[in-house]
Amino acid sequence: MNTPAFSVCVYCGSRSGTLPAYTEVARQVGTWIGQHNGQLVYGGGNNGLMGMVAQATADAGGRVVGIIPQALQTTENTRTACTELHVVNTMHERKHMMAERADVFLALPGGIGTFEELFEVWTWRQLGYHDKPIGLLNTAGYYDGLLSFTQSSVQAGFLNDWQMDLIRSGTEPTTLLRELVQAAGFAPESKLNRI
């Protein structure tokens, strides 16, 4: 396996959600990462969209870095087949390592764990702790409510437009992934082009 060209940290549900569109987008994201010689950095579980994105990345020949807290190994069903698996002591350690290993961040549909992770890297970015691009995949309008809420926060004077601009949202996974990876300074080249 080649040295990966870039790393995408994916935050997404430990459940699959009710629409087939959610699992489909997880599959598309993992496939794109693998096909472009990328590396997935994620929470290390087999459940839900997390497991799907990891499996799709591996199936497409990409590296999978899983980072899971010791205490969550059973509930989150550790993916022992990760190319690199890190079992860490705390959730803070996990999130810190995921952020360190990422070139870009991408949130897919998910629950409060996903929200927390997205908001954490968003707040870290506004404080200048990192300058990595952040994407939000608004599959089937899943994040419409969040986007309109944050827009109303701008109107209410608690958020500025420049803070909103720190997140790039989109509905088309491959377009959004390409934009994020390019914004981070990488030129994603399909492995298929080299055959």
Ligand code: AMP
């Ligand atoms: P969820 O979106 O709730 O299905 O969770 C997705 C992932 O986020 C899981 O791997 C959780 O362990 C993780 N996660 C990260 N931070 C938190 C947190 N503060 N509370 C709950 N889950 C979290």
